Amino acid sequence: xxxxxxxxxxxxxxxxxxxxxxxxxxxxxxxxxxxxxxxxxxxxxxxxxxxxxxxxxxxxxxxxxxxxxxxxxxxxxxxxxxxxxxxxxxxxxxxxxxxxxxxxxxxxxxxxxxxxxxxxxxxxxxxxxxxxxxxxxxxxxxxxxxxxxxxxxxxxxxxxxxxxxxxxxxxxxxxxxxxxxxxxxxxxxxxxxxxxxxxxxxxxxxxxxxxxxxxxxxxxxxxxxxxxxxxxxxxxxxxxxxxxxxxxxxxxxxxxxxxxxxxxxxxxxxxxxxxxxxxxxxxxxxxxxxxxxxxxxxxxxxxxxxxxxxxxxxxxxxxxxxxxxxxxxxxxxxxxxxxxxxxxxxxxxxxxxxxxxxxxxxxxxxxxxxxxxxxxxxxxxxxxxxxxxxxxxxxxxxxxxxxxxxxxxxxxxxxxxxxxxxxxxxxxxxxxxxxxxxxxxxxxxxxxxxxxxxxxxxxxxxxxxxxxxxxxxxxxxxxxxxxxxxxxxxxxxxxxxxxxxxxxxxxxxxxxxxxxxxxxxxxxxxxxxxxxxxxxxxxxxxxxxxxxxxxxxxxxxxxxxxxxxxxxxxxxxxxxxxxxxxxxxxxxxxxxxxxxxxxxxxxxxxxxxxx
Amino acid sequence: xxxxxxxxxxxxxxxxxxxxxxxxxxxxxxxxxxxxxxxxxxxxxxxxxxxxxxxxxxxxxxxxxxxxxxxxxxxxxxxxxxxxxxxxxxxxxxxxxxxxxxxxxxxxxxxxxxxxxxxxxxxxxxxxxxxxxxxxxxxxxxxxxxxxxxxxxxxxxxxxxxxxxxxxxxxxxxxxxxxxxxxxxxxxxxxxxxxxxxxxxxxxxxxxxxxxxxxxxxxxxxxxxxxxxxxxxxxxxxxxxxxxxxxxxxxxxxxxxxxxxxxxxxxxxxxxxxxxxxxxxxxxxxxxxxxxxxxxxxxxxxxxxxxxxxxxxxx
Numbered sequence: 001x002x003x004x005x006x007x008x009x010x011x012x013x014x015x016x017x018x019x020x021x022x023x024x025x026x027x028x029x030x031x032x033x034x035x036x037x038x039x040x041x042x043x044x045x046x047x048x049x050x051x052x053x054x055x056x057x058x059x060x061x062x063x064x065x066x067x068x069x070x071x072x073x074x075x076x077x078x079x080x081x082x083x084x085x086x087x088x089x090x091x092x093x094x095x096x097x098x099x100x101x102x103x104x105x106x107x108x109x110x111x112x113x114x115x116x117x118x119x120x121x122x123x124x125x126x127x128x129x130x131x132x133x134x135x136x137x138x139x140x141x142x143x144x145x146x147x148x149x150x151x152x153x154x155x156x157x158x159x160x161x162x163x164x165x166x167x168x169x170x171x172x173x174x175x176x177x178x179x180x181x182x183x184x185x186x187x188x189x190x191x192x193x194x195x196x197x198x199x200x201x202x203x204x205x206x207x208x209x210x211x212x213x214x215x216x217x218x219x220x221x222x223x224x225x226x227x228x229x230x231x232x233x234x235x236x237x238x239x240x241x242x243x244x245x246x247x248x249x250x251x252x253x254x255x256x257x258x259x260x261x262x263x264x265x266x267x268x269x270x271x272x273x274x275x276x277x278x279x280x281x282x283x284x285x286x287x288x289x290x291x292x293x294x295x296x297x298x299x300x301x302x303x304x305x306x307x308x309x310x311x312x313x314x315x316x317x318x319x320x321x322x323x324x325x326x327x328x329x330x331x332x333x334x335x336x337x338x339x340x341x342x343x344x345x346x347x348x349x350x351x352x353x354x355x356x357x358x359x360x361x362x363x364x365x366x367x368x369x370x371x372x373x374x375x376x377x378x379x380x381x382x383x384x385x386x387x388x389x390x391x392x393x394x395x396x397x398x399x400x401x402x403x404x405x406x407x408x409x410x411x412x413x414x415x416x417x418x419x420x421x422x423x424x425x426x427x428x429x430x431x432x433x434x435x436x437x438x439x440x441x442x443x444x445x446x447x448x449x450x451x452x453x454x455x456x457x458x459x460x461x462x463x464x465x466x467x468x469x470x471x472x473x474x475x476x477x478x479x480x481x482x483x484x485x486x487x488x489x490x491x492x493x494x495x496x497x498x499x500x501x502x503x504x505x506x507x508x509x510x511x512x513x514x515x516x517x518x519x520x521x522x523x524x525x526x527x528x529x530x531x532x533x534x535x536x537x538x539x540x541x542x543x544x545x546x547x548x549x550x551x552x553x554x555x556x557x558x559x560x561x562x563x564x565x566x567x568x569x570x571x572x573x574x575x576x577x578x579x580x581x582x583x584x585x586x587x588x589x590x591x592x593x594x595x596x597x598x599x600x601x602x603x604x605x606x607x608x609x610x611x
Numbered sequence: 612x613x614x615x616x617x618x619x620x621x622x623x624x625x626x627x628x629x630x631x632x633x634x635x636x637x638x639x640x641x642x643x644x645x646x647x648x649x650x651x652x653x654x655x656x657x658x659x660x661x662x663x664x665x666x667x668x669x670x671x672x673x674x675x676x677x678x679x680x681x682x683x684x685x686x687x688x689x690x691x692x693x694x695x696x697x698x699x700x701x702x703x704x705x706x707x708x709x710x711x712x713x714x715x716x717x718x719x720x721x722x723x724x725x726x727x728x729x730x731x732x733x734x735x736x737x738x739x740x741x742x743x744x745x746x747x748x749x750x751x752x753x754x755x756x757x758x759x760x761x762x763x764x765x766x767x768x769x770x771x772x773x774x775x776x777x778x779x780x781x782x783x784x785x786x787x788x789x790x791x792x793x794x795x796x797x798x799x800x801x802x803x804x805x806x807x808x809x810x811x812x813x814x815x816x817x818x819x820x821x822x823x824x825x826x827x828x829x830x831x832x833x834x835x836x837x838x839x840x841x842x843x844x845x846x847x848x849x850x851x852x853x854x855x856x857x858x859x860x861x862x863x864x865x866x867x868x869x870x871x872x873x874x875x876x877x878x879x880x881x882x883x884x885x886x887x888x889x890x891x892x893x894x895x896x897x898x899x900x901x902x903x904x905x906x907x908x909x910x911x912x913x914x915x916x917x918x919x920x921x922x923x924x925x926x
Contacts, residue, residue, distance in 0.1 A: 512735075
């Protein structure tokens, strides 16, 4: 009930904000207050009766609150004159996301799904002067519609071939989730959209695809449930492994901060997909496995791990996208090779970004670890108790997750190092000033909630899933925090002779400057060289040729190969086929009427043969 | 847990904290022996640490809070990770099912702090070291988790202490022994990588361009450097303990014998590292990923042997 009230408040508030027209202050006030109060009103409903949908509604509501707090400061200065449009579509997006989680029947579900896609596509294009934003919005728009078309086909023909229907549902929802090959809109849309919108889309919208799969896959109507779940499980597992590893490898060489975060979202969706894949595979193995108890642990932990990771990812990645928005606000650029030294100029933003990044890498004692640890735990159970292919898959999952975690550390160390640490590499970065307190409040809120989430989990999970793991982790977290607090207090003893400031050691050279610093690109170069068979970095190298060296330059570009290798040929094929039937469009009305007649006759014959 | 075992564990933990700088001394003595020198005192690292602790702290003007807190916070995470291991071959009272993941992620956090502190100074050398560190550690992580999968199959448990205690090179069957030899070898490679020893990194080198770990801590001096030296020694002790518990069979436990075996094993590991450093040169950075991938391959081979011959869980 409360949830419907929340929906109403958000929706009506959005409409009112639109009506405010040019009075953008009033529009901002109405939009922000309605979004904040609506989302806050919905939150208690989550804890009164926990349902499966609640785990997808919590990110929507929390990120809605964060967006309401963050957006006014973010819009001020650029785009505030159109704030009525912004708030209308932002509220519409949040309301439709809530609606998506509520509906049980597919027709209203798809309607809400489409509204969600369209409203967010407008927000992606909000910066209407930028060509990149318009292009990204267009691509996102196309991806939304392709997904919806596949889903309509899926829902219209429930009795078609099992594999075809599974393909339709995975591709339809996968376009939203960003499975590999279907991900191409993500790295374009996230950098273009305003930061609160990126946070909302990355944290709350894309995981809704998983909700769709869980809710609308034909579990009850399929012929053989085991086979169905096994197939779904393998598909999710393979897509997840490819997405996790591919996503993080492509995040490595990115120079645009938000694009890097977008690829990291693909990675995290991959991890969640791995978790649900393991869950389905375990569930499918229930019957053929002699020891049911053993495999049930894998099912339980992978499912819980996936769900927890969805919420953690929403909180932490939401915080990171807001942090990236603050960087843009402070310096007007997202190019990491032009940033640096922001930690001194904006210590609160820098610290929050660092803590969020550590959390998202799954490093203890922050939130992200618990979800990842449960997925690891599930994979270990798969290794110990699974049989045949499942066991090998679980080993592969462990190795891939460890490698992904290691590369994620490199990716985020690069992001923090290049943006916040060292010396500023441009005047814009040198002149940066901390953002407004309300924007910081949104980030503090998200990070604080991610810490609170650990406590809640430690409190509730052991009773629900009968495993002391999470409680033990939380206890050790507390112990480590106390230990480090004691050690840092002891730091005073180290400083008893005083702390002197001096310049950075550079082999006796006393004037190190920003041009000598390691750039983000240089930092990840060894790893991206290692993965060059996947990345195929395009290099344009002009070597210094003559005895007296003149010009030398190196230009590196990373393009998403799935665009060039998969989508371009596919669209070209589609255009070619379209041209083949182009002559049907003659402009002759009589001919069209003939076609209509023929179609009707054909349908009549078909109906008579069926009848 | 029995009270007596608890006391033994606390004793071993305290001993690890006190004696870990000795490992560097042992390694240096072995190297000196191979070079025909008499070498520095085995207690040299203690002297160094005490000398450094008496000095003033110097921080780069570019740096922020990360550089200042990093050494002690790292030490905290390493100490926490050490508390999860079976020390003196007694199972840790803090251990629980699935703690292995936490153990290696604590070490991951320590490394993240080192890397960030290096980038905090804005020095090109430290950026270079940090860049190498994240590359090699990502690959080492894969080997470690493959090894944990092997141990999980081999022993049927997910608690690090029990897992390591049940593992060991026995003489029951050739394939069990083969599995553990491969696992031990692979972990030894990881140990060399994580602790920046030859052939991954040469701690003795004097050129910043060729270093990994030492390049990352170039800007530290005085008490901070002392903490870093101590943390590195403790990390080496941690990995040596893991290796000893992994390789020694279950039969050499129980009481004082177990504790003697443990300290002896850690010392032997240090001697082994010393021998390797004396007879090998550091390899090229471009070759190192192959070595680490090789370690992962060894573990996967062991996994195949384990599943094929032993049919999975023994216990």
